[in-house]
Amino acid sequence: MKHLSLATVFAAVSGLVVVWVAGWALDVETSYRYFLAYWGLFFACTGVIDGITHETTRAVAASRTDGKQGRANPWRLGATLGGVALALVAVCGLFFMGAIVPPDPSAATALLAFGLLSYAFQAVLSGVLSGAGLWSRYAALVALDSGVRLVLALLTLALGGGLREFLLITVIGALSWIAILAAAPVRVTLDVDRATFVRRVVSAMAASGASAALITGFPTAVSAAFPDDPETSLTVAAIANAVMLTRAPVLMPLQRFQSALVVRFVEKRERIYAALAAPIGAVLTLGVVGFAAAWLIGPWILRLAFKPELFVAGLTLGLLTFASAFMGMLMITGVAVLALEKHAFYVAGWVVATLTAFAVLFLAPWGVATAVIVALFAGPIAGALVHLAGLVK
Template structure:
């Protein structure tokens, strides 16, 4: 677990540095805005795919914990999803990318297909490694995924490459699973590890988890894309403000959400093992993330403006109070992630889905419908959405505890 902690810290730092590099390497008004839009939609899509990781982790961990072995095969399911992704993205991707990345829609679509297909299989391996407690191998996967992007971004900046290179860099880390399989004998031995459910149950549960994780990814990594859509670039000042606020959102999220995203599989295992005392198991990680958010609020308010002035282009400046609020909002998002993982671990997939959908709908309703400017709408959306979703998850936990005596591990939700 120590290696996983180090890997998540490296992943957070790498993401932070990469965005900083892109802000200098790309033009703010056009290329940087298109890069953040592509980055957001790609990682929102990988967030949808992360549902495979979450349910595979739960199923592997539960099979180890209970001895129940089903017939589900996550690799076969991944192949089906990959085929669907190829068809769907080719059919609609070019039209979407003409809006998001008008400078290179064909390249963006091709890279999008490649990255998502590779990430689908990476998600399966991540779930197996986590559920089987192969934390060193999982840590290697996390570090390699981020490290590949960081090295390529630094090279692209040094060589003066533009937007096409950064589009490629966005998807490059998705090949990490092949490296881990090739390098780790333990990983290869466990690729056919048992799950605790049969194929129909796994299909139902993983699709539910994917919809829910997709809603979460839309709210987390896809949020910059939504901001771009909510405030079109027909005004130069608004376009620059969108680039600045998107940069601020990504920077203030990185210290809290990037490590937490990588620790979700470990939290699934924690809540599966402590399902009878889920509130006690929930208390420590929630308190930790809110405490980190409170410290981050003060630090971002005081130090944030100085960092932006010293390290970024003047167009990307955002005030200290806004930076502090965005940092604390990331802790609310982290709380939502933790409550969601707890509900999922207790096999209440419907409540897991309901919480994330509620959070996304509430946040995007504020973003698109509130009669405020860019900054006010973004800040309000990032507080209101996660709070609404976390309350739904807490209700689901209460319901799960109420019916627990009648449910057995591995039973249908």
């Protein structure tokens, strides 16, 4: 578990550095905004696929704990999901990618399709390693995924690369599973049959898709809620950049620890509220500390490390950081209901959170910053209440 902790810290830092490098390498009003939208789109899509990670983790861990052995094969389902993702992206990219990455929609579509096909297998391996308790190997997967992006981003900046290179950097980490699996194959059993596994994965994907839209796809939604015009373009880019920066220190490590939390809640299902208290308390405490730090030193960091066009006031940075802790709380309550096999409440919580946040974002008569902040508090609170209702016995 120590290795996983180090790997998640490295992943969080690497993600921040990649975004920072892109901010200097690309034009703020156009290419950088398109990069953030594409980055958010890719990780929102991978978030949907992560449903198979969560259910595979639960099924493998439960099989180890209870001794049940079903006939489900996560690799076969992963291949199917990857093929479906490739086909959907190929078709949808023809119609929508021109609005997301106008300068290079063809390359963006091809890279996204390839990345999601590969990520489907990476998601399966993540679930297998986590459920089997092979934390060192899972940590290696996390570190390699992030490290590849970091190295290529720095090389791209040094060599003067542009938007297409950063599109490639976004998806390239999805190949990491090949190296980890080739180094040492692993065999596990799941506790369910094929039909049950497929049904639960689809349910988990529905919830993880809603969570991905709210977590990683949110910058893309901000761009859609406030269309391009001379008065809002820079503000949208600056707020989207601030959202990415302020949530990374809290949510990126927590996303990597979700599999460990699934195992924790499966093992402590009879004392679920006690098991919830520590991680929720930790993430909210981190949010309070982050609020103060972002308010006090955030503006100084932005002035020092980013272009002037991306500056955001300290109070806004602090509130966005604190909001990320509430998003973390929602992730934890979601993992808890999933571990207890309350799949309907798991899906409902994330759907309610996403609809609430997007309703505020698109319908509230406020400016960009206020709408984003309120949306990022309102959505997670509504969703967490649904999850907690599902834990009542």
